[in-house]
Amino acid sequence: MLMNAVQTAAGARDRIDPGNAIIIERVSKTFETRGGTVKAIDEVSLALRGGEFVSIVGPSGCGKSTLLGIVAGLTRPSAGSVTIGSTAVNGPYERAGIVFQKDLLMEWRTALDNVLLQIELRGLARKHYVSRALDLLAKVSLRDFANKYPRELSGGMRQRVAICRALIHDPPVLLMDEPFGALDALTRDEISVDLSKVCDETGKTVVFITHSIAEAVHLSDRIIVMSPRPATILADIAVDLPRPRRIEVRDTPEFGAIAQRVRASLTALQPRR
Amino acid sequence: MRALAGNWLPSLIVFLGIGLAWQLATTVLGVPKYLIPSPESVWAVLSKHPQMFAANTLVTLRELLGGFALAVLLAVPLALFISYSRLFERFVNPVIVISQALPKVAIAPLLLVWFGFGEFPKILMAALIAFFPMLISATTGFKGIEPDVMSLARSTGASGLRIFWKIRLPSALPAMFGGLKLAITFAVIGAILGEFLSGDSGLGYLIQSASGAQRTDMLFAALIIISLVSVALFYAVEFVERKLIFWHQSQIVIVT
Numbered sequence: 183m184l185m186n187a188v189q190t191a192a193g194a195r196d197r198i199d200p201g202n203a204i205i206i207e208r209v210s211k212t213f214e215t216r217g218g219t220v221k222a223i224d225e226v227s228l229a230l231r232g233g234e235f236v237s238i239v240g241p242s243g244c245g246k247s248t249l250l251g252i253v254a255g256l257t258r259p260s261a262g263s264v265t266i267g268s269t270a271v272n273g274p275y276e277r278a279g280i281v282f283q284k285d286l287l288m289e290w291r292t293a294l295d296n297v298l299l300q301i302e303l304r305g306l307a308r309k310h311y312v313s314r315a316l317d318l319l320a321k322v323s324l325r326d327f328a329n330k331y332p333r334e335l336s337g338g339m340r341q342r343v344a345i346c347r348a349l350i351h352d353p354p355v356l357l358m359d360e361p362f363g364a365l366d367a368l369t370r371d372e373i374s375v376d377l378s379k380v381c382d383e384t385g386k387t388v389v390f391i392t393h394s395i396a397e398a399v400h401l402s403d404r405i406i407v408m409s410p411r412p413a414t415i416l417a418d419i420a421v422d423l424p425r426p427r428r429i430e431v432r433d434t435p436e437f438g439a440i441a442q443r444v445r446a447s448l449t450a451l452q453p454r455r
Numbered sequence: 456m457r458a459l460a461g462n463w464l465p466s467l468i469v470f471l472g473i474g475l476a477w478q479l480a481t482t483v484l485g486v487p488k489y490l491i492p493s494p495e496s497v498w499a500v501l502s503k504h505p506q507m508f509a510a511n512t513l514v515t516l517r518e519l520l521g522g523f524a525l526a527v528l529l530a531v532p533l534a535l536f537i538s539y540s541r542l543f544e545r546f547v548n549p550v551i552v553i554s555q556a557l558p559k560v561a562i563a564p565l566l567l568v569w570f571g572f573g574e575f576p577k578i579l580m581a582a583l584i585a586f587f588p589m590l591i592s593a594t595t596g597f598k599g600i601e602p603d604v605m606s607l608a609r610s611t612g613a614s615g616l617r618i619f620w621k622i623r624l625p626s627a628l629p630a631m632f633g634g635l636k637l638a639i640t641f642a643v644i645g646a647i648l649g650e651f652l653s654g655d656s657g658l659g660y661l662i663q664s665a666s667g668a669q670r671t672d673m674l675f676a677a678l679i680i681i682s683l684v685s686v687a688l689f690y691a692v693e694f695v696e697r698k699l700i701f702w703h704q705s706q707i708v709i710v711t
């Protein structure tokens with residue numbers, strides 16, 4: 183069953199689906215604050231092929247979350263444009279699934295009901311999605327916790343539920359903002375394996391913000407390194423490791439070489455004082 | 456079961472303790488009857504006029520529940536507007552704070568002039584006092600929602616109304632119940648206060664006329680009923696709270 187899933191994964195990945203390609207064109211963002219204007223993003227252009235898994239790494243406060251918000255249509259860019267598939271993003275982009283650093287589960291809903299919140303908010307018929315929700319929970323080893331409340335779950339379990347909630351409506355685009363940032367190292371590894379399992383199968387375009395170079399290399403097709411604020415793209419590193427990638431891939435020299443390149447471009451930009 | 460005992464037992468002990476101290480004050484210390492009537496004489500007056508007490512309690516109950524409901528129905532939407540708009544908040548905040556700073560006793564006569572001597576001005580009085588804690592707690596509740604939760608909700612394209620029912624309202628409930636518990640006890644005070652100043656029924660009126668007639672037994676009886684009503688209403692709200700927000704931190708001890 184699992185092997186099967188992983189096999190199809192490789193196939194899905196080769197498919198280039200123009201329906202969910204993301205084109206970011208000369209996007210800038212300036213915030214007006216009491217202390218003056220803050221330029222968060224400076225003319226960033228980036229093209230993601232449909233089905234591509236792209237990680238974004240960069241120093242804290244450089245504008246990563248802002249860029250993700252702009253892609254999601256939740257934040258209006260000061261200049262530039264975002265196009266997903268053939269749609270210009272001019273407001274909340276509804277065909278996306280979003281995962282934040284905090285799981286943002288509703289404490290009054292069980293794990294299953296939290297996953298289905300996505301469906302209810304979209305006004306879709308809940309009953310058509312229950313079995314799919316249970317399947318998703320099973321895929322992240324939470325089938326037995328479907329009826330537990332968030333407070334009965336560990337941090338890692340809660341974030342898995344949040345991932346299921348982002349996937350239940352089968353969005354062609356998945357946007358993740360440091361989704362594992364609050365988890366311990368061991369849980370991070372487990373959950374990133376789960377994530378690659380879920381994503382590999384579906385050919386989603388994924389934008390994944392992380393501080394972990396290992397995570398970025400493990401999961402991505404490409405890694406974008408951003409400069410300190412205002413964010414510009416410093417490096418665009420392809421990760422041509424074969425898929426499916428199990429956790430052991432992290433011990434290979436190829437993996438080490440790519441991680442090394444990412445780290446080098448990150449450290450090259452340490453502010454000198 | 457244990458939770459129940461845990462809730463009621465301390466209250467019961469306190470009540471029994473007060474009763475005992477009262478009994479001792481009247482018998483052992485020999486405080487004169489016209490200052491502190493004995494428990495028996497209060498019981499006597501209660502059991503002699505049960506209908507009269509019941510009827511007046513009902514009046515007060517009606518007024519305070521009306522006021523409570525009015526306060527909640529006004530405060531919750533207002534809190535929602537405040538949480539949506541910083542600008543709106545800046546406009547209404549001074550008005551709300553000033554209305555709160557004015558002594559309610561001073562407003563009461565005005566309400567009488569405007570609305571006469573029936574139950575309505577008492578309902579308004581109760582609402583006026585219950586309104587503020589309700590507004591503050593509901594505003595805190597609505598504002599306490601994580602911005603990212605709202606981002607998540609917006610990304611689904613859900614209408615504001617649906618987001619309200621599925622996310623905003625339930626998120627705000629724990630904070631709101633703090634306000635509800637304050638509001639219900641404040642509403643009791645408001646209704647009694649209104650009855651003090653005018654009218655011909657209700658527990659406040661009973662106290663007023665008993666005081667005029669130096670009937671401390673009657674006065675004590677009314678006071679006891681008022682405290683019982685307050686306590687019962689408080690626990691009623693708490694009961695609903697337990698049922699409704701069993702999932703919240705503050706409730707976990709009771710659930711497990």
Ligand SMILES: Nc1ncnc2c1ncn2[C@@H]1O[C@H](COP(=O)(O)OP(=O)(O)O)[C@@H](O)[C@H]1O
Binds near residue numbers: 214220240247249
């Ligand atoms: N709504 C906002 N108003 C003002 N400044 C903001 C806002 N959002 C982000 N910023 C500023 O923009 C910069 C980039 O923030 P962010 O995108 O969250 O960075 P990152 O996710 O890379 O850590 C920061 O300096 C932050 O203070």
Ligand SMILES: [Mg+2]
Binds near residue numbers: 243246247248359
């Ligand atoms: Mg961020």
